[in-house]
Amino acid sequence: MTSLLTCKEFLQELTDYLDSAVDLELRLKLERHISECPNCFVILDTTQKTIKVYKGVEPQEIPPDVHMRLMRAVERKMNANGSGGSGLSTTIPSTTGSNTTGPSTTKSATTRTVAGKPVV
Amino acid sequence: MPATTEAGVFDESELLAKAREGDIAAFSELVNRYSRKIYRLAKHITQNDTDAEDVLQETFMKSFEHLGDFHGQSKFYTWIVRIAVNESLMKLRKRKSDRTVPLDEPLDTGEDTVVREIAVWDENPEQQYSRDELAKILDEAVESLKPAFRTVFVLRDIEELSTEETAQALGISVPAVKSRLLRARLQLREKLTRFFRRKGDDVFAYL
Numbered sequence: 001m002t003s004l005l006t007c008k009e010f011l012q013e014l015t016d017y018l019d020s021a022v023d024l025e026l027r028l029k030l031e032r033h034i035s036e037c038p039n040c041f042v043i044l045d046t047t048q049k050t051i052k053v054y055k056g057v058e059p060q061e062i063p064p065d066v067h068m069r070l071m072r073a074v075e076r077k078m079n080a081n082g083s084g085g086s087g088l089s090t091t092i093p094s095t096t097g098s099n100t101t102g103p104s105t106t107k108s109a110t111t112r113t114v115a116g117k118p119v120v
Numbered sequence: 121m122p123a124t125t126e127a128g129v130f131d132e133s134e135l136l137a138k139a140r141e142g143d144i145a146a147f148s149e150l151v152n153r154y155s156r157k158i159y160r161l162a163k164h165i166t167q168n169d170t171d172a173e174d175v176l177q178e179t180f181m182k183s184f185e186h187l188g189d190f191h192g193q194s195k196f197y198t199w200i201v202r203i204a205v206n207e208s209l210m211k212l213r214k215r216k217s218d219r220t221v222p223l224d225e226p227l228d229t230g231e232d233t234v235v236r237e238i239a240v241w242d243e244n245p246e247q248q249y250s251r252d253e254l255a256k257i258l259d260e261a262v263e264s265l266k267p268a269f270r271t272v273f274v275l276r277d278i279e280e281l282s283t284e285e286t287a288q289a290l291g292i293s294v295p296a297v298k299s300r301l302l303r304a305r306l307q308l309r310e311k312l313t314r315f316f317r318r319k320g321d322d323v324f325a326y327l
Contacts, residue, residue, distance in 0.1 A: 011302070016298065042240055045240075046239075050305060053246045053254075054308075055280070060255070062155055069177070070151065070173075071148065074147065075144065078144045078147060078184065
């Protein structure tokens with residue numbers, strides 16, 4: 001139970017260790033390894049920082065024209081389904097502005113065929 | 121960007137209930153809550169603005185269409201992520217010119233966890249860069265990964281799905297998720313070391 005892990009064994013367990021998905025015995029072995037192996041300590045530390053730096057990034061705003069086309073498509077879709085709910089006027093930008101800057105991917109959402117049903 | 125609506129005061133289950141009844145404002149609030157993340161996810165996987173926009177629209181169209189089938193066993197966000205992943209993967213597969221490794225190709229040989237670059241990083245390396253610079257560095261690093269690794273990393277470490285949710289969304293096993301995530305993390309760590317290493321600390325590169 002006190003056998004030392006090799007660096008390769010340490011790396012194989014790195015993701016589970018970072019995700020706190022190892023049992024106590026293995027965790028102690030891994031921590032013993034990094035206390036004695038400077039390279040693996042650096043790999044652990046920099047991998048932790050890699051994850052942290054990605055987790056800290058907020059998604060950027062969607063380009064306004066992309067957002068506008070999305071909300072138009074949603075509105076069309078809901079209206080086509082006979083929605084009787086309150087309107088969109090307070091939630092989407094005006095649809096009367098320029099719509100020429102982005103990719104021409106505005107959907108004919110009301111006629112699109114749905115290919116598959118997501119599993120819930 | 122969209123203003124907060126009166127629907128913003130409702131929690132998600134109330135919004136979902138109203139959206140199921142056809143309340144456009146309620147569904148729009150759900151769209152506004154998650155559209156940025158879905159767009160980012162789609163861009164990361166497809167690496168193409170037009171495809172990402174298609175995925176964004178399809179995701180919310182389909183989620184609206186199937187809202188009656190969603191009974192809250194998972195979070196709404198997890199549910200729409202799965203739709204977005206499916207749509208994004210279809211885009212990738214349709215792209216005839218795509219010469220990258222297909223998602224279902226066996227990759228888990230364990231041979232690509234070789235670590236070449238070992239150097240200490242600054243304590244808060246991201247602070248050396250402006251927000252835009254950092255976003256560019258991080259995006260380019262992710263985009264350089266093979267699709268099979270990139271997709272797992274995006275779901276696990278950016279969108280913060282669990283291992284099981286990621287496995288379900290991609291239709292692969294839990295061990296495959298773990299294996300690909302390890303490789304993705306190690307490869308990204310290596311790519312980012314170029315930018316984030318502590319200056320003058322090469323003596324810590326032991327190999």
